Amino acid sequence: MNFLTPGMRLMLLGTFFFSVGSLFVKMAGSRLPTMEVLFVRGLVGVVLCLIMLRKSGAGMFGKRKILLAARGILGFGAMFADFYAIVHLPLADALVLIFSHPVTVALLAWALMGERLSKSAMFSIIMSLAGVTLVCRPGFLFGGAPELDPLGLLAALVSVFLTSWAILSVRVLAKTEPPAVVMLYPPIAISLLAPLFIDGWVMPTAFEWGVLVGVGVFMNIGQFFMTKGYAIESAARISGVSTLEIVFAAMWGMLFLGEIPDLWTVGGGSLIIFGVLALGRSGMRERAAALRKGVAG
Template identity: 25%
Template sequence: MKLFPRLGAGWMLVAGVSFSCMGLLVKFGAHYFSSAELVFYRSIFGFMIIGASVIAEKRSLMTSYWYLHVIRSFSGLVSLWLFFYAISHLPLATAITLNYTSPLFLAVLLTFIAREKLNPFLFIALLVGFVGVMLILKPHVNDSQWFAALMGLLSGLGAGISYLVVRIMGQKGEPEWRVVFYFSALSTLVMAVIMFFPVGVVSPQPFSIAKQHIGILIGVGFAATIGQLTMTRAYRLGKTLLVANLAYATIVFSAVMGIVFFREWLSTSAWLGVVIVIVSGIMASWITNQRSME
């Protein structure tokens, strides 16, 4: 990454491409693996990378915020699982957009849980954002896809909860790498248990992988890890607000990939809904960021 020190917030575009590729590979992998299996392999890859970094740099894993790590890890894991499920059953752009409602949910959580004052412009942004969601879901989503659509929307809620807890831990001085480590560790452990003791969400022969499908799993883990690293770098080097706005490029990249690889042409109303969600998300991020600076 030292080869491109001046990218700054532009690293978020690299992250967007990486996360879009992850979604694309998850959709391909859904033909051969359950969502739980895909989450496991995505998690263990990240765990090995961050774990190697912790060992190499002899970082301390001691923390005074175990309960916050558990909440963040659990909400993040559930969100990721539901997100992968939505990708498996919905057009790629639709699933990604529903997951990217997280800034809207974060704004709601900051108001009702963190007791921050509700800005009238934020209220408008929230209303507009969820109107966009409705345009995406109806009439574009058919009867057999409503459950997956609900799971996609709940993945956005889960991500919003995760961001809220990460925000709280950041204010307490907890380093980001430790948050990522415990999330990866818990996700890997929980999904490994589920795969060893199938409960109807995984195949009856866990860890049995055909050679021709290994590349998909490696690709999911690699793309997700690159996305996390470049996103972190973007927030560190670029302006927070610009980085948050560029994050929505993931939806655009995913829409293009959905059309190219799966011929997933969305209706006009669905495209309008996507645009509305992006605009309202940017508004919510901007207002939330302004409030945190007050």
């Protein structure tokens, strides 16, 4: 995959594992409360991170404890807002808002971290978001939708804001902290805070326990690869790769849930893939230019 930068390849791998975890979330959430699913994911994440930390010999709590703790709270808040928006808004409206975070990340990374964002890279991100819009077909853009719940709309916007800051914090922390340390704090926050929002506990069946463990394993593996990607790549550029999760989700829906993608989904997915490939070409050109400049200097 020479058309993708190393950081984008890691993000692509992480997004794939996340999409598998999302399939398990959908399966588990058909009967179990969402916060219960999130709580189990947090517990599995803590166990996996502690195993990785023990094997790597890295300290458990890291060097930048305040920023790490903030990362954990941001991660929990973003996921909580995601769930609230998805429950209280039409799914398409919620997803198109939630997946608009790459543009916010790009702007924040440019404004606060001085990360360069070329015109072609910005165009590629916008192209990917246009694909997300076609796949989701939100009612407020395509018509025929009831008035949106104001609190649900606010939750979706809060999700975009918190997710963007969480991504930037990962970008900063990944330069000095091992991936397992960066990953540890969100599941700790989830494990401590999610029970406060669980409205009754539903005992999972044996099959559901397996699905819940799958949620934790696949999503935390996805987070591991994403964290490594942020350590070596521009946050603005590789965050756009996360929009591919919708393409993977459409594929899983067709294979396992009997959901056949329509022409809108195919067209939107094509735009997303085109945008990601264009981002990769832009990144490779920028890296080559930087190398030439370094050699010339």
